[in-house]
Amino acid sequence: MAYSEKVLDHYEHPRNVGSLATDETDVGTGLVGAPACGDVMKLQIKVSAEGIIEDAKFKTFGCGSAIASSSLVTEWVKGKTLDEAAQIKNTDIAQELALPPVKIHCSVLAEDAIKAAIADYRKKHAHD
Amino acid sequence: MSAISIDKSLIGHAPGDPVYLDYQATTPCDPRVLDKMLPWFTLRFGNPHSRNHAYGWAAEEAVELAREQVAAIIGADSKEIIFTSGATESNNLALRGAALFNKDRKNHIVTVVTEHKCVLDTCRHLEQEGFSVTYLPVQTNGLIDLAQLEAAITDQTVIVSVMGVNNEIGVIQPLAEIGAICRKKGALFHTDCAQAVGKIPLDVNAMNIDLMSISGHKIYGPKGIGALYVRRRPRVRLVPMITGGGQERGFRSGTLPTPLCVGLGEACAIAKVEMVEEAAHLKFLSQRLLDGLKAKLPEIYVNGDLEHRIPGNLNISFAFVEGEGLMMGVKGLAVSSGSACTSASLEPSYVLRALGVDVEMAHTSLRFGFGRFTTEADIDYAIDHVIEAVSHLREMSPLWEMHLAGVDIKSIQWAEH
């Protein structure tokens, strides 16, 4: 399979690989996908008191497109509010990375990951 | 044949090309084979079936010599060799030809779940045409259970088809034992030996083989040629798939491609002489590769039996990294992956699944296939390259992180999508 320049770039130089402390109250964690399906994404956000995403980290088990999708999303969410970040659409990711049709599910998974991370953060703060 | 010393670095190694480690997919044509083929394209282009002039006679002689060379490597008589376009056609002719010929007497076929698609798909079609097929499972080492085979054969079984060597995991089935069982039970024994010929010793008589499929391009011969061994005593009868001028004893009509036949013959002749030495060299390379990877990478597993396998294949699962992602990381190598993502179906390898390899592990496998032109330097390069890629991807893998933290991946409720 031929990959786009952008996918290759993210694969070779992934942005924001790593982990944040899952237990911290200002961290939201999304873990989506399944090993049996060949891709798992863990996406974490660190949210400031003002509700701005100030840091994001990911780890992904998956093909190049999955790695690139999650890497791209960590770049995009930084500096956004939770509501803004929740607006990120898989179609935007797929378009930015020029994903072929068989790889669209990777962008869907990245969208799911950011939504899951936001939901996790909001759950921690449901009683604030 | 001349013992030319070949500069291995020039074959399959154009500058800048990845190192070729996909010898089960296909092999480069041996230059000695190509040399033998060339005159038959231009100067001696006659139709081997032309009986009226020297062009035809010369071509016929060349084709008959090739037939003898093919026969010799499997202990057959040259009259028992039918040239075909490759193992796919041979498998079709053997299974379909034997099934249809015997359809008024018997209607059952036995094969194995890990066979090549061209066997499985032919069986599926025969099922639609009214035959019943038993697909034997394999054990976790990839080998069939002989007691299960024996129990599966009934008096309705026309043919049993079990491959010699598996193309994905390189395991060798116990052909002699299978042949003995088939003979005892009165079923024909067909074996797809596309990956076995020239790699392991084969003897159609000692192994009671009735039909054997052979492919040129897996044994350093040209693509587009293969053969089917068809036993003459006791005579095996087949309905032909390609009808016409009645060439190849009526089993397969069509003008024989002289250069390709010559190439297949020469490939067999070379393999016959060099097999033992080559196997020892490949065993050394295989051990070097496995030791080199294991020294730096924990949690890697060889798929398929370690002992009953050809030395030119290692199928390895690298736990917690995904196969296609890994393939991208080893751009300097031409290898193949059992991962779903590399196939259109999005299903991980059916062969690995049949061994009982977990779906998640099946997603993490690479097939390393090496052969005649693989050098020690190629293997050393592969070791470094794979270690670097796997380490990089594990750094990035949430599953590796969980594994290191002592989390059992299986205990997590994953949302399968």
Ligand SMILES: Cc1ncc(COP(=O)(O)O)c(C=O)c1O
């Ligand atoms: C085990 C096995 N059988 C059959 C085939 C098909 O052979 P051919 O390409 O000669 O048709 C292959 C190769 O893909 C193979 O590995």
